[in-house]
Amino acid sequence: MRDELMTVPQILDELGGVSRRTFYRWRELGMGPRAFKLPNGELRVWRSDFTAWLRQLEAAA
Numbered sequence: 001m002r003d004e005l006m007t008v009p010q011i012l013d014e015l016g017g018v019s020r021r022t023f024y025r026w027r028e029l030g031m032g033p034r035a036f037k038l039p040n041g042e043l044r045v046w047r048s049d050f051t052a053w054l055r056q057l058e059a060a061a
Contacts, residue, residue: 005044014050 011033012018026032033053035045 004047006047006050008043011045011050 006014008020008023012020012023015023023032027035033045034049035043037043
């Protein structure tokens, strides 16, 4: 299975309506999924990292 890069809008959509501001706040607090910045300034998250982050949240609940 091939991993894919997710954009912030894709992540927000998968989270069911979390606001962009909330997502960036989570990142500021070190609570968001691992991400990296492209040379144009946009963030990307590997789907595998996003899934792992969701599993961590689920385990902590």
